[in-house]
Ligand SMILES: [Zn+2]
Ligand SMILES: [Zn+2]
């Protein structure tokens with residue numbers, strides 16, 4: 021625990037100037053990125069089909085999630101779709117249950133179930 | 136033992152270990168695609184995670200996950216368009232499944248989701264959150280791992296990134312090596328001799344020049360869309376939108392040179408240099424570039440252009456040369472000035488001159504007592520400083536001094552200032568006294584509109600009627616665009632002779648400090664020099680006009696307002712940001728202060744006078760003259776047109792990623808502006824001052840979309856940084872402070888000189904929007920808040936129902952430096 025204290029004191033010493041400067045550089049990076057896309061042509065409407073095997077999978081998943089052991093309970097599984105060349109790939113991603121993504125997805129699911 | 140274990144561990148770090156701290160858990164690190172270095176997602180002692188620190192510092196944007204990470208070897212990219220800029224990427228969820236994809240914010244996620252779409256774009260969330268990758272994408276290393284890792288500070292990170300730019304093999308250990316971290320020798324108060332002076336300031340100027348060069352040359356902008364036009368002089372003009380300007384670092388000025396290149400397929404590769412004739416303003420964000428060359432311009436093409444800055448070393452070369460001349464040429468300045476500039480103790484000297492009977496100059500306003508005193512004491516002294524607080528008639532005083540100096544002394548007076556605007560203003564005033572004034576501008580600015588174009592050297596050459604042959608050639612050149620080689624040679628020599636004649640016949644020559652290094656001026660000798668805005672020039676810049684033989688020099692400025700702008704932080708820290716004026720004040724030369732201000736309503740000058748001028752500022756203007764009775768505005772105390780309007784809205788990061796914007800303040804700002812305009816105030820007479828570019832553009836936009844009056848009215852309202860308002864005035868000023876954050880500082884607002892400038896721009900009224908809880912932690916702002924509270928001018932509530940605010944201030948921290 022003493023080590024933690026050491027770390028905190030160090031943190032307090034972080035030069036304000038350096039931090040402010042990093043802050044500015046970061047904003048600039050963000051701005052620059054957005055600005056570089058300002059004149060990008062309107063993209064085609066997002067037309068990514070959801071693979072059949074993943075459709076409606078959430079019920080199954082949430083059900084299994086509940087069966088999982090304690091330290092997995094604070095996680096929710098999502099599938100990340102990526103592309104390799106023209107091939108679609110899927111990867112499983114564990115998202116903390118209290119993240120916005122998990123919370124809003126659960127809310128949606130509950131709303132749907134009630135319908 | 137522990138130390139030995141640590142070193143072995145470091146030696147054995149795998150390739151994918153964080154280049155900063157050594158953490159190497161595959162789930163916690165990512166690879167920067169641009170430089171193939173690995174970084175972890177822990178913050179350590181810094182305010183952003185290591186990988187974000189790296190991307191920002193190195194300006195890299197693409198990353199790849201580790202093969203053994205949960206998601207496997209994956210390059211993060213937009214599913215739709217393939218964009219790999221992580222600052223633009225985010226997740227969107229499917230509407231009804233636990234499936235997500237990565238999409239770029241612009242344009243892919245900007246398409247609103249339609250009913251039949253599987254995806255919910257409104258739920259887009261950025262990959263980078265709180266300066267860190269989403270922790271479920273790249274794991275934060277455990278506390279244990281972090282404790283055992285190398286503890287690197289943000290300062291070390293900065294230096295390491297700098298090192299990598301020169302040597303990509305550099306490591307943290309290299310930071311310890313001698314020479315790497317050498318801060319330049321700081322400026323001194325006193326110098327042994329001019330060689331020592333040159334040896335200390337020369338390297339600082341070099342650092343600033345290198346930095347400026349690097350910065351300018353890195354500013355290439357691709358994918359520029361051009362709209363073509365032809366000017367009255369038949370030259371091609373390219374109009375385009377220049378996104379880099381939004382970022383604030385690069386300041387584009389009229390007269391700057393840019394290179395326009397075409398690399399598309401519809402025309403052969405082409406490039407040309409031109410100079411900027413219009414910069415973005417409230418009316419349009421477009422830049423206009425007038426091209427120098429007129430052949431083969433691809434006017435049929437509009438897309439695929441690139442723009443580069445053309446860096447010129449001229450101004451830095453002239454500073455270096457001035458310092459060298461100061462050192463090697465004994466006649467560059469008088470002995471007295473030589474020693475005074477170096478900070479040596481010398482007996483005071485009085486110049487033998489015949490004093491004038493009247494101190495006011497013809498056709499200029501009568502001088503007041505402190506102005507007369509200033510003029511009087513300057514005329515007989517070889518070196519003097521005049522401090523002109525806001526609105527005290529600095530320009531009239533300077534012009535009157537120049538008038539007398541020109542009448543009393545042989546030879547011409549050289550009049551300089553760091554900025555073209557200030558030179559123009561002063562040139563015009565001096566011209567009014569009946570003196571013969573020549574305004575010399577840089578060649579690149581000759582085609583630009585100027586309020587004093589009739590005084591410019593090139594215009595006087597054009598209009599001169601003594602040399603018929605030169606006139607013929609000028610006419611010919613205008614008609615044909617160019618001359619034959621022999622005619623061109625003749626034209627040049629005749630023009631030079633004509634210029635020489637005009638300069639020699641002048642009483643006063645006006646140019647910028649850097650302009651004084653122009654060979655046409657630098658060949659001449661000037662016994663008498665006046666430098667206006669001297670506190671805004673760096674010391675080497677001030678030397679350029681001084682070393683042309685000066686025996687009598689007058690520096691005018693105000694060291695309580697903003698100083699010179701130095702971009703390179705090391706050079707600034709070493710003291711390049713201190714003006715010569717300021718150093719001379721520290722050396723004990725007392726500036727003569729102009730004491731009567733004619734700008735501000737007396738209630739507005741009270742605080743700045745007490746805080747920055749020891750209470751000496753008197754009002755040359757009465758309350759009555761600065762009250763607008765028929766203006767219906769809810770000032771809490773009607774005869775005291777000032778208020779601090781409590782705004783507790785949070786500062787935030789805007790949707791475009793810009794930090795430091797404050798919606799509450801922007802919305803109230805619009806309401807106040809609208810109220811002023813409804814009360815009959817011209818939009819051109821209202822200024823909005825805000826320290827952050829993010830807030831500036833947000834306010835401009837907000838007023839356009841939400842203002843209840845005609846849109847074009849809001850366009851005429853100037854919204855700008857404090858620095859842009861220096862030297863100018865408006866009837867009403869609204870100051871939007873923006874910062875409202877418990878943890879961080881108040882940034883730019885903590886500089887007392889910047890606050891002074893912000894508070895002293897308004898003639899009739901000031902409204903400050905800010906969060907007293909946060910601002911009062913800062914001692915200077917605490918004083919300001921107490922002042923407003925005591926006057927009954929600290930209010931909150933709705934604009935049409937303001938109440939005196941009961942908000943408690945925070946306890947101020949001890950020092951504000
Ligand atoms: Zn990199
Ligand atoms: Zn790290």
Ligand SMILES: [Zn+2]
Pocket residue numbers: 213214215216217218238239240241242243244
């Ligand atoms: Zn995209």
